[in-house]
Amino acid sequence: MTTIDKTMSVPGPRGGSESGAPLLEVRDLHVEFHTRDGVAKAVNGVNYTVDAGETLAVLGESGSGKSVTAQAIMGILDMPPGKIPRGEIRFRGEDMLTMSHEERRRIRGQKIAMIFQDALSALNPVLSVGYQLGEMFRVHQGMSKKQAKARSIELMERVRIPAARERVNDYPHQFSGGMRQRIMIAMALALEPDLIIADEPTTALDVTVQAQVMDLLAELQQEFNMGLILITHDLGVVADVADKIAVMYAGRIVETAPVHELYKRPAHPYTRGLLDSIPRLDQKGQELYAIKGLPPNLTRIPTGCAFNPRCPKAEDICRTDVPVLHRVTEQGGGEIAGRGSACHFWKETIHG
């Protein structure tokens, strides 16, 4: 049986560097945390690639390792207690894990930027937003305070913050939640990076504001032809903006698929469970489906498939053998681009 170790993708116009390597490639990444209660294995062999102009959505519950993977890419993991025992994170073909601290620092903010979930706590409460935005230009491009402030105002206008010139000296707590998240986006965009990692960028926002912020992010991504990794647990957010999806469970990718394929016919019981637990109008009056059980304790991940204690289809093999990421094909054996499933019974799940 064939296995996929990276998802297929078409190189974007800006992603093709001299080596032809993808913009970002994560290979067999492992992350563990050494704590008093034992070693928590947060990420256990994650592979994915992102190209310029492409949006990869990483989907999973809290504790699935999706944020930890992103922090490892950014190089902002707390180490210790965090540790990366194995794996590679290649940016334009170069493994960032072997770079010096200084080399990595230069990439952060300039080439790869991150948007955090809760902008109120992610912005420094005692510095004005203009100062925090301007810092990007002053540190990375050596601009003067005055130049940096002018650029900050431009940035704030670009993310459509009203009265940017008057508000540039205001502090984070003086803005609304949606405006604060726009400031976070502006900060990430400041140096026009090649890749943006957005960690649940809309979770802390009202539903109406969520759509505005997502639209803005998608629009700017297109404009700058950036790669985007969108980390979320919200299936609704993903459908509109993502090109492809990776579903994570207990630190592994359990399914990869182009976005609409996944919604149409999931190839992993966990993905199916997630989709079935979305309330639907046409099933009004019926009991809402819920995946039984709890996410696993990362210090004691079950043997075999990590999902087996909660899986309705689990059999003996699931309790003993860890499933690899199988290449998913049509019933007749025809190729489906970019699909994979880490389930022993993927055929039954997708076609059955």
Place this chain on the structure above:
Amino acid sequence: MPDTTQTTLTAAEKTGGDTAALVSKPEQRKPRSLWGDAWFELRHRPMFWVSATLLVLLLLIAAFPGLFTSADPTKGDLTNHFLSKPELTHFFQPDWFGYDGQGRSIYARVIYGTRASILVGVGVTAAVTLVGGLLGLVAGYFGGLIDSIISRMTDMFFGIPFLLGAMVVLNAFTERKVYVVVLALAFLGWTSMARVTRSSVISAKQADYVTAARALGASTTRMLFRHVLPNAIAPTIVVATIALGGYISAEATLSYLGLGLSEPTISWGIDISQGSKAIRDNPHALMFPAGMLTLTVFAFIMLGDAVRDALDPKLR
């Protein structure tokens, strides 16, 4: 007493470690309560065991000084022992630490002085925790006018430097027994306890489970003592434990100034004051009571520190 814990505790509430949450969330072991967790944390701290051992020993000395020395701490022998040097190998003998300016065994005086210090420390702590804690609870829970009155009163008392106020109060008494010193220190010391309790009660009051209990129609006393107090008391306990050592130190300081305990009560502070007069040639008369005092304060402060770390998981 310095009011450090209040600021750190409230500041701690603003932050939270992301990775810590990630690791501890999928906990399937038996969940531990705050107190269970604190005890677990305490047991794994060498500092706690060092201070606990020291404190048990000190409490034993305070309760049964006769077990540790056969000498009489009040009887001086000026002809044979006037300021004799210590005999450091004569363990537990009257001349172990030498003799003071009145020919009394310093070892015996150090042993017999323990009781007063511990009594003052524990007494003041109990009094301020009771009074300050109650006032803080009432102010924080009821708010409004009661809160304003209590808070302004706290501000008034807080404006007086602790040691200065104690000096003024104690100066009015000619015979200063342990209870006089306890009352004087408690009179000035309750404010920090009231402030800490008030602020933690206010934050506990706003917690969802307290709102829920109120919605279910729990009575005021039940609300106060079953729901609010148990969830608000941790910072008060922390401040109280840390302050205990400070009160012992304050008593000794006042006694040293001649404004604390008065003879015939045996106090390390008085002995240090007398020893300080002959420090140039006979430092031992000062060193031993001072060392014992420092050790005692150290034991209590260390306990307070361990308790604080255990009760405030965010500081770990």
Place this chain on the structure above:
Amino acid sequence: MGRYAARRLLQMIPIFIGTTLLIFLMVHILPGDPIRAMWGDKAADPAQVAALRHEFGLDQPVWKQYIDYMLNLFQGDFGKTFGGRQVIDVMSEAFPVTLRLTLFAIAIEIVVGIGLGAWAGLKAGKAPDSGVLIFTLLVISIPVFVLGYLARFVLADKLGWVAPNVQDSENWGQLFLPAFVLAMLSMAYVARLTRTTFAENLRADYMRTALAKGLPRRRIVGVHLLRNSLIPVITFIGTDVGAFIGGAVITEGIFNVQGVGNVLFRAIQTSEGTTIVGVVTILVLVILLINLVIDLLYAVLDPRIRYA
């Protein structure tokens, strides 16, 4: 900002009145008769006692004494010592001495305390952290007067590095030892508080953002961490000024500094009500003013307060 300052200033007035009243009551209601005490063990002449009582206003009801006192106070009259001198004159001699001593001590407290605390906080859980922790615990455990005598005994008497007594309070070299002893306790608290806020804020979300922005470590610590961490430390230093005054009584006694502490200590021993109340009133004023300055500084550092 202006309104904030005005509000704080207004809030200070009742506290000032309340605190001075409290001091006044403590001195005048508690047992102990200062006039009678002037005679010591000898029998006093009742007529003379009555005359002295009248002269110092001690035959009036306490509330009237307080109001008279406050009225005089607003005219700059802080009352007379039993020796017949104006309290304000005694203070104006002694106060600059204590001020120099205290400022020197606060400077030591800030430099050493924040330095040690920041070092420990940045290395939380490692050897420097434990070292600083044990050092501060020890310092907190040694009462100021023990520390004072030890320092004097070792550094002055045994080693002869410094003068044991302060002859000239304008000589910073002579003031160093008493200032250092005075600073030690608060320095230890400042170090511990700084350590805690540093270690705590290191884990704050905005620190992760600063890291993700690709800022150099120097900038992350020096701008983002320091600014946030110093806010509680500065507040603490402000509330701690009172402890310095208390400590000054001890330190000035040990090193023979002719400051407010000495004046106050002698007044307490002779139950000189007017001197005690006068000195303490001025001290309370100074403490309140320093607290106001700290409050304003707090608002400058923390915009969430400024715009509240």
